[in-house]
Amino acid sequence: MYRTTTYAGHFLARFERDVKLYMACAALIGFSAFGIYSVLFNLYLLRMDYGVDLVGHFNAAGLLAFALFSPIAGNWAHRAGYRRALVGGVALMVVGYLLMSLAGFFFGSLRTGWVAAVQVVINCG
Numbered sequence: 001m002y003r004t005t006t007y008a009g010h011f012l013a014r015f016e017r018d019v020k021l022y023m024a025c026a027a028l029i030g031f032s033a034f035g036i037y038s039v040l041f042n043l044y045l046l047r048m049d050y051g052v053d054l055v056g057h058f059n060a061a062g063l064l065a066f067a068l069f070s071p072i073a074g075n076w077a078h079r080a081g082y083r084r085a086l087v088g089g090v091a092l093m094v095v096g097y098l099l100m101s102l103a104g105f106f107f108g109s110l111r112t113g114w115v116a117a118v119q120v121v122i123n124c125g
Helices: 008-013 017-047 052-080 082-105 109-124
Strands: none
Touching: 017 052, 017 082, 052 082, 052 109, 082 109
8 A cells, every 4th residue: 555645754854964964954043043142132131121122123133134235145155155255154153143242341322232133133144
């Protein structure tokens, strides 16, 4: 009897090793950068006494930067090479995450601008 259902093991067996590694990295980055970080970032902002509306503005600024920078990043990746663009993007994200930890040293509107600018840097990466 022929089964019409496919299992994940059979589905993944079709791909080469590099594709499997890429999918695993994409899943890990998606889970950590877009899952855990988003929750912790929002809690971090609330802990710094920002209101819920300003937290939404910070998140919106990052997502807008992501949307506006994506075509530029795609063009750069096409010209410079996809591997170089991927490594550069992850490096930019890491630098942004490290710079975000310095936000606690600023006060007032300087801290607000710092958080917004670094959120843009992270999402451009």
